[in-house]
Amino acid sequence: MSAPSRIDTFREMVRKNPENHLAHFGLANEAQKLGLHAEAAEHLQAYLARHDDEGNAWGRLGEARDAFRRGVEASRRFGHPSMAAELEERLEEI
Numbered sequence: 001m002s003a004p005s006r007i008d009t010f011r012e013m014v015r016k017n018p019e020n021h022l023a024h025f026g027l028a029n030e031a032q033k034l035g036l037h038a039e040a041a042e043h044l045q046a047y048l049a050r051h052d053d054e055g056n057a058w059g060r061l062g063e064a065r066d067a068f069r070r071g072v073e074a075s076r077r078f079g080h081p082s083m084a085a086e087l088e089e090r091l092e093e094i
Contacts, residue, residue: 006030021050037067041094065094
């Protein structure tokens with residue numbers, strides 16, 4: 001049996017203890033590395049709601065917002081209005 005991936009490890013940590021702000025931050029970092037920007041944003045927000053941050057998480061949340069904006073632009077450019085609308089909804093959530 002193979003070892004769980006880093007992201008799976010952090011997901012399990014958050015599942016077991018949703019109040020573990022450092023697990024949320026770790027999960028956000030791993031999600032961002034994999035391009036899972038919505039998941040990263042969700043866990044950055046959870047982290048920031050529980051922990052006063054010196055700026056790192058705020059910067060990463062800004063990167064996630066930027067990724068959604070670029071996705072909206074690309075979706076429109078390539079004629080995918082429903083995808084653009086979905087990404088805009090997600091952007092409004094963060």
